[in-house]
Amino acid sequence: MNTSSLSPKDFIPGEDTMSMLTEYARVLVIGAGGLGCEILKDIALSGFKDIEVIDLDTIDITNLNRQFLFRKENVGEYKAEVAARFIQSRVLGCKVKAHTQPIQDFDEDFYSSFHIIIAGLDNIEARRWLNSMLHSMVKFDENGEILPETVRPLIDGGTEGFKGQARLIIPFKTACFECTMKMVTPQQRFPLCTIAETPRLPEHCITYAQIIEWEKAFPEKKLDKDSPEDMNWVYQKALDRANHYGIEGVTYMKTIGVVKNVIPAIASTNALISAACVAEALKVATYLSNPMDNYFMYMGQTGIHTATIQIEKDHECLVCSKKPINLTVSRNSKLREMIDLLKENKKYNMISPAISGMLGPLYMPKPPVLEEKHRFKLDLTFAELIDKNYFRDGDGLIVTDPSFNSSLTLIVNLV
Known part of the structure; x- marks a missing residue:
């Protein structure tokens, strides 16, 4: 019996707990980069x-300063395969199986075969899709209660320079990844007029070479971002442009x-977030201690500061609220405008939504x-869509998007 005041009553130390950990528990790690190696x-x-x-990435020479499972002779090989071999060679009895396909290629049966999923992903789209998948796997009984055996916890880690975060997501119990999309820092973009006419930063010169000069030349x-030849071409063109405008700071890296x-990645940040x-x-x-509730953040820019906070569920979350999307739309607005709203509004952040109604796509x-077949509808107003019998006022729409594993219901309120 557990009598420790530091662990929950469900924790029972002993051989059974150890054997469960070493022989029964199956863990899926997604990502074998800087954080994934740790x-x-x-x-x-x-x-x-x-x-x-x-x-699905291969090893680049620039990875070797922090992704310590790799060596120079591994450049060009798949990260997952090299990492699996290295761990198995150094930790006796440990079995690591590598996969080099996108996470979207795996189905529900694959993910449900694991007890814990730990993600060290470096892009938002993959994290949103994974979050959606694990929520779609949860089953409910006739009373609407969650069946615990269908729940797979997601532990999500992320780093950015001297900053990092780790969070525990238990589907339909804690806030999910989609609940916090408003907190995500948008990717930096530069106006095309600035890039083309008045560059002031190294980034302007590089982006000009990447977008405009590459298209003219090829x-x-x-552009193959993993090709040293292609990247060197972009670097040289960017450097020429920077020299012309007197801008410093354009380097190959x-x-x-x-x-x-x-x-920018820092090894110590990866190590700390991995430990969390x-x-x-x-x-x-093992129930050896109470789990995090539910978001840990680390800030090491000007010292060391950590905090654990409870992020609340978004009761209108697209994934875990199980509520339809309600949009109020003018009858005179075009279908294109509604799709742009779904892509540009931070609440939805869709990538490429496909929309179908009761009368068809x-x-x-x-x-x-x-x-090409449906493109003409983008410039029709909702009033015209109704007149042409493509849409019925009051019907729900089904929306699918690469960000989500399952479809969403969209209720359009016409005014």
Whole structure:
């Protein structure tokens, strides 16, 4: 029996708990970059023996200063495969299976086969999709109560220079990732007129070379951001432009950072956030301590400051509130304007919404043959859509988007 005042009453120390940790618990780590390498190392050394890792990136020479599971001879190989081999060679008895496909390629059965998912992702779209997937897996009984065996906790970590965060998301119990989309810092963008006419920053010169000069020089070729030859071409063009305007600061590494939207990474921040994530995994797996409630943040820019706060659920969240989206739209507004609202409003942040109604599809962005077929509707007003029998006032619309694993219901209130 547990008599410690420091752990919950459900924690029972002993061989059964250890065997559950080492023989039964299955952990999925998503991401094998700077944070992912730390998570894989920590999770393996904490006693978890059955681990799988997903990462579709390959190793670049610039990764080696902080992604310590990789060596120079591994450049060009898949991060997930090299990381899996390294962990298995250093932690005896640990089994790590690597996957190199996008997370969207895996189905519900795959994710439900794990007990804990830890994400060290570096992009918002993948995190939103993963959050949506884990919520869509939850089943309810006839009384609307959650079936606990269908819940998979998500531990999400992220770093940005001297800042970092770790959070525990328990579907339909805590605030989910979508609940906090308003807190996400938007990606920095520069006006095209500034880039083309009045550059003042190294970023302006690099973006000009990437967008405008590359298109002029190679109209039929897409820029390969992982190609040293392509990146060096962009760097040289950006440097020429910077010299012309007397702008300093254009370097090859700066060019890579701007083109790939790379956020500066610091090894110590990755180590600290990884420790916080894996500590939560241990708590969830063994009940050895009360779990985080529910958001840990670290700020090390001018010292060391940490805080744990409880983020409240958004009762109108697109994922965990299970409520439809209500939009008030003018009868004279165009379908294009409503789609732009779904993409630009921070509450929705959609990427490429597809919309269908009771009378059939309104707009399908993919594949191209369908997009071309429905494109003309974008410039029709809702009054015209009704007149032409493409839409009925009062009908709900079904919206799908790459950000979400499942569809959403959209209620359009015409005024």
